[in-house]
Structures are given as structure tokens and as C-alpha cells.
Amino acid sequence: MPSKPAGTLYRGREGMWSWVAHRITGVGIFFFLLVHVLDTALVRVSPEAYNEVIGTYKNPIVGLMEVGLVGAILFHAFNGIRLILVDFWAKGPRNQRKLMIGVGVVWVVLFVPFVIRHLTHVFGG
Amino acid sequence: MSDIAAPRSSTHARSVKGGGRNRSGQTNFELYSWLFMRLSGLALVVLVLGHLFVNLMLGGGITALDFAFVAGKWANPLWQVWDLLMLWLAMLHGTNGMRTIINDYAEKDQTRFWLKALLITASIVIVVLGTLVIFTFDPCLDPHSTLSVCK
Numbered sequence: 582m583p584s585k586p587a588g589t590l591y592r593g594r595e596g597m598w599s600w601v602a603h604r605i606t607g608v609g610i611f612f613f614l615l616v617h618v619l620d621t622a623l624v625r626v627s628p629e630a631y632n633e634v635i636g637t638y639k640n641p642i643v644g645l646m647e648v649g650l651v652g653a654i655l656f657h658a659f660n661g662i663r664l665i666l667v668d669f670w671a672k673g674p675r676n677q678r679k680l681m682i683g684v685g686v687v688w689v690v691l692f693v694p695f696v697i698r699h700l701t702h703v704f705g706g
Numbered sequence: 707m708s709d710i711a712a713p714r715s716s717t718h719a720r721s722v723k724g725g726g727r728n729r730s731g732q733t734n735f736e737l738y739s740w741l742f743m744r745l746s747g748l749a750l751v752v753l754v755l756g757h758l759f760v761n762l763m764l765g766g767g768i769t770a771l772d773f774a775f776v777a778g779k780w781a782n783p784l785w786q787v788w789d790l791l792m793l794w795l796a797m798l799h800g801t802n803g804m805r806t807i808i809n810d811y812a813e814k815d816q817t818r819f820w821l822k823a824l825l826i827t828a829s830i831v832i833v834v835l836g837t838l839v840i841f842t843f844d845p846c847l848d849p850h851s852t853l854s855v856c857k
Contacts, residue, residue: 611800628773628848702767
């Protein structure tokens with residue numbers, strides 16, 4: 582395999598950054614998924630074991646990490662729909678900038694109410 | 707029919723001749739993988755956002771999650787099927803995404819091989835474990851269970 586030529590950086594602007602963000606959020610979600618199946622599997626051990634581990638999800642620091650996780654999932658979901666539209670919708674590539682703005686709008690519209698509700702649960706007692 | 711007579715002959719015609727392989731000697735695995743990411747992705751948007759809405763937005767959200775909450779949900783076959791589908795699709799989608807990333811960034815053949823072996827092992831363990839948990843769940847493991855099946 583040839584080694585990388587030095588001093589090159591692909592400057593693809595928002596198209597490149599959404600691709601990078603899709604990868605990073607995807608990897609993050611994948612590792613959470615592995616942990617989440619393991620913690621759920623504790624329902625087969627005992628109710629006490631499950632309740633104790635799921636209790637850590639209610640801790641304020643973990644609560645803030647959940648906000649990040651949901652933000653990542655919402656981005657990955659709607660950026661994924663944008664990718665599908667670019668691939669399969671005839672007008673997708675021509676409207677790619679508008680689709681990108683659409684992802685941002687949907688993300689904000691769903692994320693803000695979630696943050697308010699979730700942080701009320703986590704910190705409101 | 708020769709390749710020259712039909713340079714764009716269908717995948718089917720090619721796969722019949724080449725035993726599932728196209729002219730360049732490769733299978734269509736990457737095409738199906740690309741298509742699978744889009745189809746499973748679409749299903750996962752509904753499955754995962756529905757899961758998040760029911761578990762984190764409705765009722766007490768995260769504060770209401772405990773063994774009884776899980777027991778109540780899995781008493782309904784709809785949620786069993788929902789969670790099983792979500793587990794399988796998310797794991798296949800995630801594992802395939804990780805495979806793509808390993809192929810892109812791990813340059814040595816040996817590194818790629820071992821990373822993929824680790825990935826596939828971990829994925830099989832998680833999918834089998836998760837499936838067993840959904841199918842063998844016993845709500846009456848909780849002596850305080852108020853579900854009618856435990857009385």
C-alpha cells in the first residue's frame with residue numbers, strides 16, 4: 582500500500598465536515614450500543630443488579646453525556662436521510678446545500694425540547 | 707453473449723456466468739452493503755427515535771427507568787419485536803460502518819484482519835446476548851412484580 586503524500590489536506594468544506602461528523606457520531610453511537618446491550622442484559626441477573634447499574638444513568642454527569650449521545654444520534658439520523666436523498670432523489674445533489682440546512686433545522690427543533698425535558702428529569706428530581 | 711456484444715449486460719447474467727462474481731472477479735457484496743446501510747438506516751430512524759421518545763421523553767423519562775419499567779414494556783409483544791429489530795439492525799448497521807472505517811484507516815493487511823476479527827467477534831457476542839435476553843426475560847424474577855403474569 583502506498584504511503585500518504587505529505588502536505589495534502591482535502592478542503593471539502595461543509596460536505597467534508599458532515600462526512601467526518603457522520604463517522605465520528607457513528608463510532609460513538611456504536612460503542613454506546615455495545616455498553617447498552619450489556620447493561621440491559623443485567624435484567625437476566627437480578628432486578629437489583631439492573632436497577633443499580635441503570636441508576637448511574639440518572640447521575641447528573643452521565644445525564645449530560647446522554648444529552649451528547651442524543652445530539653449525536655439526531656445528527657446521524659437526519660444527516661443519513663440527507664445522504665439517502667442525495668443518492669436516490671434526482672434533485673438531491675442540486676439541492677444539497679438546502680438539505681444540509683434542513684438537517685440543521687430538524688436537529689435544533691428536536692434537540693432543544695429534548696434537552697429541556699431531559700435536564701428537567703436529571704436535575705429537577 | 708460475449709461481453710463485447712452486451713457490455714452492460716445485467717448483474718444477473720454476469721452472476722450466472724461468473725458464479726456470483728462480476729467481470730472484475732468481485733462479488734456484489736459492497737453494492738448490497740451500501741444499499742443495506744440506506745435501508746436499515748431508514749428503519750433505524752423510526753426504531754431509535756421511537757425508543758428514545760418513549761423511554762426518555764414520556765412519563766418520568768430517565769428517572770422512571772428500572773426493572774419494573776423493562777418488565778412492563780416487554781409484557782407487550784410489540785416492544786419485544788421493536789427491540790429485537792432495533793438490536794439486529796443497529797448491530798448490523800454499526801458493524802458494517804465500523805468495517806468501512808477499518809478498511810479506510812488500517813493500512814496493514816494484518817492490522818485490518820485482526821481489527822475486523824475483533825469487531826465481528828464482539829458483534830456476534832452482543833447480538834446473541836441481546837437476543838437471548840429478549841427471548842428469555844423473566845419479569846417474575848422481581849418478587850415485587852405487580853404484573854398479572856406473576857400472581
